[in-house]
Amino acid sequence: MSENRNEQNVVTTRCCIVGGGPAGIMLGFLLSRAGVEVIVLEKHTDFLRDFRGDTIHPSTLELLAELGLLDEFLTVPHQELRGVQVTFEGKTIPIADFAHLPTQCKFIAFMPQWDFLNFLSSKAKEFPTFNLFMQTEATDLLEENGNVVGVKATTSTGELAIKADLVVGTDGRHSVIREKAGLSVQDFGVPIDVLWMRIPKNPAIGEQSLGYVKSDKFMVLIDRHDYFQCGFLIPKGQFDAVKNRGLTALQADIRELAPFVGDYVAELDSWDKISLLTVKIDRLRQWYKPGLLCIGDAAHAMSPAGGVGVNLAIQDAVATVNQLTKSLQKGPVRIDELAQIQRRRMWPVRVIQSGQIAVHRRLINASTARATIIPSAFFWLLRHVPFLRRIPAYLVGIGPRPEHIRT
Numbered sequence: 162m163s164e165n166r167n168e169q170n171v172v173t174t175r176c177c178i179v180g181g182g183p184a185g186i187m188l189g190f191l192l193s194r195a196g197v198e199v200i201v202l203e204k205h206t207d208f209l210r211d212f213r214g215d216t217i218h219p220s221t222l223e224l225l226a227e228l229g230l231l232d233e234f235l236t237v238p239h240q241e242l243r244g245v246q247v248t249f250e251g252k253t254i255p256i257a258d259f260a261h262l263p264t265q266c267k268f269i270a271f272m273p274q275w276d277f278l279n280f281l282s283s284k285a286k287e288f289p290t291f292n293l294f295m296q297t298e299a300t301d302l303l304e305e306n307g308n309v310v311g312v313k314a315t316t317s318t319g320e321l322a323i324k325a326d327l328v329v330g331t332d333g334r335h336s337v338i339r340e341k342a343g344l345s346v347q348d349f350g351v352p353i354d355v356l357w358m359r360i361p362k363n364p365a366i367g368e369q370s371l372g373y374v375k376s377d378k379f380m381v382l383i384d385r386h387d388y389f390q391c392g393f394l395i396p397k398g399q400f401d402a403v404k405n406r407g408l409t410a411l412q413a414d415i416r417e418l419a420p421f422v423g424d425y426v427a428e429l430d431s432w433d434k435i436s437l438l439t440v441k442i443d444r445l446r447q448w449y450k451p452g453l454l455c456i457g458d459a460a461h462a463m464s465p466a467g468g469v470g471v472n473l474a475i476q477d478a479v480a481t482v483n484q485l486t487k488s489l490q491k492g493p494v495r496i497d498e499l500a501q502i503q504r505r506r507m508w509p510v511r512v513i514q515s516g517q518i519a520v521h522r523r524l525i526n527a528s529t530a531r532a533t534i535i536p537s538a539f540f541w542l543l544r545h546v547p548f549l550r551r552i553p554a555y556l557v558g559i560g561p562r563p564e565h566i567r568t
């Protein structure tokens with residue numbers, strides 16, 4: 162980086178990555194490891210946010226193994242989920258078994274995402290070509306003759322321009338970069354939103370299911386040692402209606418799904434403790450233009466269904482590095498190289514998003530927003546034919562077209 166925050170506050174680098182989520186930090190780590198100078202912009206002061214998704218998938222753990230970081234990574238406190246079970250109408254049904262995955266780690270590591278991002282960014286900081294600008298929010302693109310040549314950003318001390326041979330938008334599902342680039346978005350519509358909250362946990366409670374379904378209610382509970390991170394599905398746009406029913410009704414719904422939360426649910430005594438997360442599934446028709454590429458949720462916003470968005474974002478980052486490193490080591494990249502990344506990643510994205518759309522349709526009837534009956538034959542099969550649990554395990558744990566470190 163030309164460390165010339167000069168009078169006009171302009172810095173120059175090879176690759177400017179906008180967004181310090183899983184896609185952006187992994188991309189920054191891998192490019193700087195390959196000697197490419199990067200600046201990663203993250204608008205927040207830290208990674209400490211609740212609403213990101215805590216799942217580190219077997220395929221991501223495999224990448225960490227390929228990078229020689231796995232053993233150290235596994236010393237960071239985490240829980241290991243070796244199978245997924247859902248409690249459906251009170252009956253616990255195993256739906257995925259990771260034991261047979263062709264990876265070193267046959268489990269999903271549950272780790273608060275800020276721990277994962279802190280780990281990866283601390284490793285990246287060991288490379289002199291890695292620069293992370295926290296509290297720096299990209300607000301616009303810099304363009305010259307139809308080429309993106311950098312971004313404008315706001316920092317705690319004023320405006321900053323970052324000039325770069327390549328800008329990568331990894332700024333998530335509300336991406337400013339894709340909006341400013343005018344890239345066209347295909348929106349698939351999702352009939353649900355999620356209420357996101359913490360419920361203190363009785364330490365005596367052992368392992369529980371991840372998902373809970375009962376009549377028209379669906380909930381996910383992520384065990385974070387001393388509390389449950391709870392995701393409670395509501396029909397899209399119905400938060401006001403839920404509020405009108407009152408907190409006691411919501412608490413009762415949660416207790417009905419997971420009676421073991423007990424009186425702890427009463428700690429949800431204010432709507433301030435409950436965040437509304439809007440869920441989307443969308444996809445850019447074209448992920449790039451000259452000087453610019455979008456990956457991760459900025460290119461294809463994922464719903465929480467299956468908990469696979471983080472994995473996909475990381476796989477995008479690896480594919481980007483595998484495709485672009487040689488060019489970026491020298492200078493700008495060609496547009497056909499950017500197109501190649503979209504070609505490679507579009508298929509896995511289509512497969513996973515189609516699966517998520519199907520899950521939403523099956524679980525929630527879009528017109529009445531009431532649960533439809535999930536074919537009990539499907540659950541019967543998973544319950545009685547253990548072999549079949551390998552299929553969801555592969556789709557969630559590895560996913561289509563896994564990427565590997567090549568640089």
Ligand SMILES: Cc1cc2nc3c(=O)[nH]c(=O)nc-3n(C[C@H](O)[C@H](O)[C@H](O)COP(=O)(O)OP(=O)(O)OC[C@H]3O[C@@H](n4cnc5c(N)ncnc54)[C@H](O)[C@@H]3O)c2cc1C
Binds near residue numbers: 215459463471474
């Ligand atoms: C309710 C919910 C639960 C989910 N749970 C899971 C789960 O358990 N497992 C899973 O795999 N996936 C889950 N997902 C999906 C997952 O969160 C995303 O697919 C994944 O986070 C995408 O990663 P990303 O790096 O592309 O974007 P993000 O994780 O969204 O990261 C984007 C980053 O960019 C920063 N940023 C945004 N705008 C700017 C800007 N202008 N300038 C600078 N920085 C900016 C943000 O602060 C953020 O740090 C969930 C999604 C939802 C909605």
